[in-house]
Amino acid sequence: MLILENVDVYYGNIQALYGLSLEVKEGEIVTLIGSNGAGKTTTLRTISGLLPARGGSILFEGEPLVGQRPEKIVGRGIAHSPEGRRIFVGLSVRENLEMGAYLVRDAAKKKERLERVFSLFPRLEERINQSGGTLSGGEQQMLAIGRALMSRPKLLLLDEPSLGIAPILVQEIFHEIDRIRREDGTTILLVEQNARMALKLADRGYVIETGRIVHQDQADALLDDPKVREAYLG
Amino acid sequence: MGEFFDFFLNGLGLGAIFAFIALGYTMVYGIIKLINFAHGEFFMVGAYVGYFTLRDLDIERVDLPQPFPIMLDFLVAILFAALAAGILAVLTERLAYRPVRKAGRIAALLTAVGVSLLLQNVARQVWTANVRPFPDPKIFRTLDEVDGPAGTNLYADRDFETSDGDVVVETQLVVSQGETVDPAKRTQLEADGVEEVYERVTLSPKAVQNYVLLALLLFAPILWLLVKKTRMGKAMRAASEDADAARLMGININLVVAATFFIGAFVAGIGGVAYIATYGKVDPMIGFLPGLKAFVAAVIGGIGSIPGAILGGLILGVTESVLPWMLQKMGWDAAFAWKDAIAFAFLIVVLVVKPTGILGKPMREKV
Ligand SMILES: Nc1ncnc2c1ncn2[C@@H]1O[C@H](COP(=O)(O)OP(=O)(O)O)[C@@H](O)[C@H]1O
Ligand SMILES: [Mg+2]
Numbered sequence: 321m322l323i324l325e326n327v328d329v330y331y332g333n334i335q336a337l338y339g340l341s342l343e344v345k346e347g348e349i350v351t352l353i354g355s356n357g358a359g360k361t362t363t364l365r366t367i368s369g370l371l372p373a374r375g376g377s378i379l380f381e382g383e384p385l386v387g388q389r390p391e392k393i394v395g396r397g398i399a400h401s402p403e404g405r406r407i408f409v410g411l412s413v414r415e416n417l418e419m420g421a422y423l424v425r426d427a428a429k430k431k432e433r434l435e436r437v438f439s440l441f442p443r444l445e446e447r448i449n450q451s452g453g454t455l456s457g458g459e460q461q462m463l464a465i466g467r468a469l470m471s472r473p474k475l476l477l478l479d480e481p482s483l484g485i486a487p488i489l490v491q492e493i494f495h496e497i498d499r500i501r502r503e504d505g506t507t508i509l510l511v512e513q514n515a516r517m518a519l520k521l522a523d524r525g526y527v528i529e530t531g532r533i534v535h536q537d538q539a540d541a542l543l544d545d546p547k548v549r550e551a552y553l554g
Numbered sequence: 555m556g557e558f559f560d561f562f563l564n565g566l567g568l569g570a571i572f573a574f575i576a577l578g579y580t581m582v583y584g585i586i587k588l589i590n591f592a593h594g595e596f597f598m599v600g601a602y603v604g605y606f607t608l609r610d611l612d613i614e615r616v617d618l619p620q621p622f623p624i625m626l627d628f629l630v631a632i633l634f635a636a637l638a639a640g641i642l643a644v645l646t647e648r649l650a651y652r653p654v655r656k657a658g659r660i661a662a663l664l665t666a667v668g669v670s671l672l673l674q675n676v677a678r679q680v681w682t683a684n685v686r687p688f689p690d691p692k693i694f695r696t697l698d699e700v701d702g703p704a705g706t707n708l709y710a711d712r713d714f715e716t717s718d719g720d721v722v723v724e725t726q727l728v729v730s731q732g733e734t735v736d737p738a739k740r741t742q743l744e745a746d747g748v749e750e751v752y753e754r755v756t757l758s759p760k761a762v763q764n765y766v767l768l769a770l771l772l773f774a775p776i777l778w779l780l781v782k783k784t785r786m787g788k789a790m791r792a793a794s795e796d797a798d799a800a801r802l803m804g805i806n807i808n809l810v811v812a813a814t815f816f817i818g819a820f821v822a823g824i825g826g827v828a829y830i831a832t833y834g835k836v837d838p839m840i841g842f843l844p845g846l847k848a849f850v851a852a853v854i855g856g857i858g859s860i861p862g863a864i865l866g867g868l869i870l871g872v873t874e875s876v877l878p879w880m881l882q883k884m885g886w887d888a889a890f891a892w893k894d895a896i897a898f899a900f901l902i903v904v905l906v907v908k909p910t911g912i913l914g915k916p917m918r919e920k921v
Contacts, residue, residue: 370798390801399802406799408792410915419792422785423804471804 321346321381321507322367322398322475328375329359329366329531336362338531339376344475349501349508351518351539353552354528360511361403363528364477367509368400369393380475395423399473403480403511405464409453413444416452416463420470430470436504437466440496458489465493469500475507476500482514490514494521515552519543527552561879562872567763569871570770571832574825575848576855576863577777578643578818584794584858585814587659591666592646593822594845595673598838600639600823602681605836607631608827609689624691624755628827632769636823642673643819644812652808670841677838688834692752697743700735700751707731708751710743757831766828773824774864777817781860786813794858843894847874850901856914865912873900 322344329337337359344350352360365371367378369390378385385393394400399420408416417437421430438445441462447455452463461481468476478497482490494517500506512518519525519539527535527548535548542548575597582590607613608631614623650669654661692709700708708729713721728743728751729735743751781787793800793810801807829844830836847870855866874897881889881896889896904911 368802370801389806390798391804391806394802394804402799402802406796408795408799410795411788411791415788419788419800419803419805422789467803 322509323379324363324367324376325378326376327363327366327373327378329362329371330374336531337366337373340528340531340533341376342526342533342536344507344509346474346507347501347505348524349497349510349522351510351512351515351522351525352528353512353515353518353525355552356513357530358528359531360513360528361479362531364400364402364479364509364511367393368398368477391423394471394473397471397474398477399468399471399475400477401464401468401479401481403483405457405460407452407455407460407463407467410451412449412451413455413463414448416467417444417470420467423471429472433470433472437469440469440499441466458485458493461485461489461493462496465496465500469504469506472504473506475509478508478510480511480513482512482517490517497521515548516543558876558879561875563760563767564763565872565875566868567766567832567871568875569851569868570766571825571828571844571867572848572851572870573770573864573867574773574828575822575844576852576867577821577860578815579849579852580855580857580860580863581790581814581818583852585790585797586651586655586662586811588651588662588666589849590651590815590818591663591845592669592673593643593818594841594848595670595677596639596643596646596819596841597822597826597829597845597848598677598836598841599642599673599826600635600819601826601830601836601840602677603638604631604635604823604827605686605689605830607634608691612692612694614692615694620693623693627691628765628831632824632827635827636820639823639826640816640820643815647812647815652811674838674841681838683838685835685837688830688836690754690756692754694750694752696750697740697748700729700740702736703732703734704729705731706753708753710748710751712747759832762831766832769824769828770864773821777821777860780817786810790814847894847897850897852911854901854904854911856911858915859911859913862911862913869912870897870900873897 324340324342326339326341327337328335328339340363352363354360362371366373367385369385369388373386380396380398408419411419417434421433424430443459444462444466447459452460455463465478465481481493481497497508498521501508510518510522519542522539525537525539525542526533535542535545537545575593578593579590582588608627611630613627613630616623616626646669650665651662654665707727709725710728711723712726714724715721728748781790789800789805789810790813792803793805793807797807829840848867851866851870852863854869855862874893877896878889878893
C-alpha cells in the first residue's frame with residue numbers, strides 16, 4: 321500500500337533521513353521505533369507532504385506521493401495525527417473533528433464518522449462543546465486521532481500517541497487503535513518511543529537510528545531480539 | 555455631562571473607523587504573523603474608489619423618495635470601495651507577500667513597507683497629491699421642478715470646450731440660494747443647455763458619526779458569523795492556530811490566506827468610505843496615520859483577536875476624543891493638538907499592563 325524507497329530528507333543542509341526504505345501493506349499495523357531525534361517524525365511528515373523528499377520515491381497504492389501538497393495527500397486517503405497532538409485549542413471538540421472532515425462535503429457521511437469516533441472515544445462526546453484547549457493530554461490525543469479518522473483514511477499515520485499521557489489512558493488509546501484496524505480495516509503506521517507497547521500491538525516493526533533503518537522484522541521477533549531489547553526495551 | 559457624552563460618541567465614531575481598519579491587521583497577523591504595513595494603503599485605495607463612486611456615478615439619480623437615493627449612493631460606494639480594496643489586497647498577497655513568505659518575518663515586513671510606499675506613490679501619480687474635498691450627495695431636479703425662490707444653491711454639470719478642443723465637464727452654480735426661478739430664468743438656463751439641476755446635501759458630522767457606528771454594529775456580527783460558522787471561517791481559525799496541522803486536514807493554506815487578505819481589506823474599504831465622509835477629504839496619504847492608529851488599536855485589543863480589534867478601535871477612538879477634552883478642561887489648552895501622542899502613549903500604558911493586549915491570548919509555545 322505504502323512504499324518508501326531510498327528516501328533522503330534534509331532540513332536546510334542537514335540531512336535527517338538517509339536512503340530510508342520501508343513498506344506498509346494493506347491491513348497491517350507497522351511500527352517505526354527509535355530514540356528521540358532518530359527521524360521518526362521526519363518520516364511521517366515526509367509521507368504526508370509537510371516535508372519534501374530530496375531523493376528516493378514514495379508510492380501510495382502504486383501512485384507517487386513525492387511533490388504533492390499535504391492537502392492533496394489527505395484527499396488520497398492518508399491521515400496524519402501529528403506529534404504533540406496539534407489539536408486546535410481555540411476550536412471546540414466538535415469543530416476540531418469537523419476540520420478532520422474538511423474535504424468531506426456530505427453531511428450524512430460526516431455525521432456517521434462523528435458517531436464512529438464517539439464510539440471509539442466516548443469521552444470526546446461528553447466534551448463535544450468544550451474548547452480543545454480545556455481537554456487533558458490524553459483526551460487531546462484521542463481528539464487528534466479522532467480528527468484524523470474523520471477523513472476515513474485508508475492509511476493512518478500516528479506519531480507518538482503515548483507521549484506525555486497517563487499510562488492508564490495509553491492502554492485505552494492503544495486498545496482503540498487496535499479496534500480501528502480490526503473493525504474499520506484501516507492500515508496504520510505507528511511511530512513510538514514506547515517500543516514495548518508498539519511492538520505488542522504491531523504486526524511488523526522497523527527500527528530507525530540517526531535517519532537510517534537498522535532493523536526490520538515481525539514485531540514479536542523484534543521483541544525477542546537481544547539487541548533491540550537492550551537498546552529500546554531495557 | 556452632555557458635553558462629555560458628545561465627545562464620547564464622537565470618539566466611538568472615530569473608533570469605528572479604526573476598528574474597520576484594525577480588523578484586517580489583526581486577521582492577517584493572526585494567520586501569517588505579518589504586520590501588513592500596506593493595509594493602510596488598501597484602505598486609502600478603497601477610500602478613493604468610494605470617492606469616485608460618490609462623485610461621478612450619480613447613483614442618487616434613481617427614482618426613489620429621499621433619503622433612499624442617498625443611502626443607495628453610499629451603499630454602492632461602500633461596496634465598490636470594499637471590493638477594490640479586497641482585490642488589491644489579494645493581488646498584493648499573491649505578487650508580493652507569497653513569494654517571500656518562507657524567507658522569514660523580517661523579509662516579509664520589509665516587503666510590506668515597500669508595498670506601502672509603492673502604493674502611496676502610485677496613488678500620487680494617478681490621483682495627484684491634491685487633497686480632494688468630499689463630494690456631497692446630490693438631489694437632482696428637472697427644471698420644471700424648481701419654481702419660485704430657491705431654498706439652496708443649485709448646481710449643474712455642463713460641458714465646456716477648452717481652447718485645445720477637449721470637452722470637459724464642470725460643475726457650475728446656476729441658481730444661488732434665494733434667487734427666484736421664474737419662466738425667464740428657466741428659459742435662460744435651457745438656452746445654456748441646462749436641463750437638470752441639483753442641490754448638494756451637506757451631511758451633519760453627527761449623522762455621519764452615527765451612521766459609521768451603525769455600519770460597524772451591522773457589520774461586526776456578519777464578520778463574526780463568517781469566521782465562526784462558515785467552512786472558510788473555521789479553516790481560517792484553524793490555519794491561524796497551526797498552519798501545518800490545518801494543511802493535514804486538507805485545508806489549502808494559500809486559499810485561506812488569500813481569503814483573509816480579501817476580507818480584511820474589504821472591511822478596510824468600508825472604513826475608507828467612513829473616513830472620507832467623516833473627515834470630508836481624501837488624499838494619497840490618508841492611509842498612513844489612520845493605518846498606524848488602527849495597528850495600535852489591534853495591538854491594544856490583542857493582535858490576532860477579532861473582537862479585540864473592534865474593542866481596541868473603539869477604545870482608541872474614545873481615548874483620542876475624550877482624554878484631550880478632559881485634559882483641556884483641566885487646563886491644558888493644547889491637549890487636542892497632542893491627541894496622536896496621547897493615543898500612542900495610551901498604547902504603551904496598555905502594553906505595560908497587559909503585553910498581549912486586552913483580549914489577546916497568552917503566548918502559546920509552539921510544538
Ligand atoms: N525543524 C527542524 N529543523 C532542523 N532540524 C530538525 C527539525 N526537526 C527535526 N530536526 C532534526 O532531525 C532529526 C530527526 O528529528 P525527528 O524526526 O523529529 O526525530 P524523532 O521524531 O525520531 O524524535 C533530529 O536530529 C532533529 O534534530
Ligand atoms: Mg518525533
